[in-house]
Amino acid sequence: MKKFISFLFYIKSFASMIFTGLILAYIAAGWLYSIVMHEQFNYTIPAIFVLQGIILALSITILWYLIFTDAVLKKLRYWIRLICFVLILSLVLTGLFLMFFTYHTDWARLWIIIAMLFVCVTAGISVIAEIYFRLTGKKYTQVLENYKKNISGF
Amino acid sequence: MKVTINEGFSETEIIINCHSANEEILKMVSILRSFDKKLIGNKGGKTHIIDFKDALYFDSVDKTSFIYTMDNVYETALKLYEIEERLSGMGFFRSSKSQIVNIAKISSLCPDFGGRIEVTLQNGEKLIVSRKYAKELKERLNL
Numbered sequence: 238m239k240k241f242i243s244f245l246f247y248i249k250s251f252a253s254m255i256f257t258g259l260i261l262a263y264i265a266a267g268w269l270y271s272i273v274m275h276e277q278f279n280y281t282i283p284a285i286f287v288l289q290g291i292i293l294a295l296s297i298t299i300l301w302y303l304i305f306t307d308a309v310l311k312k313l314r315y316w317i318r319l320i321c322f323v324l325i326l327s328l329v330l331t332g333l334f335l336m337f338f339t340y341h342t343d344w345a346r347l348w349i350i351i352a353m354l355f356v357c358v359t360a361g362i363s364v365i366a367e368i369y370f371r372l373t374g375k376k377y378t379q380v381l382e383n384y385k386k387n388i389s390g391f
Numbered sequence: 392m393k394v395t396i397n398e399g400f401s402e403t404e405i406i407i408n409c410h411s412a413n414e415e416i417l418k419m420v421s422i423l424r425s426f427d428k429k430l431i432g433n434k435g436g437k438t439h440i441i442d443f444k445d446a447l448y449f450d451s452v453d454k455t456s457f458i459y460t461m462d463n464v465y466e467t468a469l470k471l472y473e474i475e476e477r478l479s480g481m482g483f484f485r486s487s488k489s490q491i492v493n494i495a496k497i498s499s500l501c502p503d504f505g506g507r508i509e510v511t512l513q514n515g516e517k518l519i520v521s522r523k524y525a526k527e528l529k530e531r532l533n534l
Binding site: 312314315316319366370371373374377378380381384385 | 503
């Protein structure tokens with residue numbers, strides 16, 4: 238019961254944080270758009286965006302919990318978790334996009350290209366970071382071996 | 392509890408006379424054993440004496456501590472902080488809130504995102520050193 242309540246608190250606070258971030262991003266993007274397009278910025282948020290925001294915030298929170306905590310995937314390297322996260326998130330976002338904007342095929346195509354690029358860039362960065370970590374790891378292991386030799390009793 | 396000390400013997404011997412070897416008694420034995428750097432572990436209803444050098448790491452799950460060796464896992468009556476105190480200065484370090492690792496049994500180290508370090512033990516098992524404790528490990532190894 239204690240674990241379940243702490244899980245619920247985690248979901249509530251994380252999802253609230255993501256939702257707040259999405260609303261702020263919407264306001265910031267709308268405000269910038271109004272400056273660029275010389276239009277009056279309307280602070281009203283459409284109901285559909287609020288609904289999308291809630292679904293997205295919950296999806297990200299649950300995904301994060303499943304991938305980045307040790308609740309399901311134990312002792313997994315972070316780069317694998319990161320690639321899994323962006324891949325699944327992109328699929329969720331694409332699904333949401335297609336669900337809410339079925340008739341905007343040009344936008345959908347553009348979104349899919351952006352999502353794929355996002356996944357590829359993240360995967361590339363993760364792999365490069367992993368190579369760097371492994372090289373650094375060899376140095377760390379060498380230092381560890383020296384440390385072991387210098388301590389009596391080993 | 393009655394404590395009697397009889398002097399004049401060439402070797403120190405401790406004998407505990409009790410109704411049954413309950414948790415309190417086992418804990419007492421663990422503390423006494425720590426003087427000659429031995430640990431008491433329970434497995435399958437049997438009590439085992441484990442040399443601390445054979446321990447790969449110690450883990451605490453749901454307020455119960457376990458000793459992991461190359462081939463076995465033993466339950467111990469000692470709390471993790473007590474193990475840490477008894478093994479201080481003997482080549483062990485905290486890898487997370489719930490784990491203590493034997494440095495001598497680490498075969499390789501590999502940093503990870505978020506300042507964490509992945510530790511591979513001699514039995515191939517991998518453990519994660521959290522950011523807080525990774526910093527301490529780096530300082531200890533002069534990295």
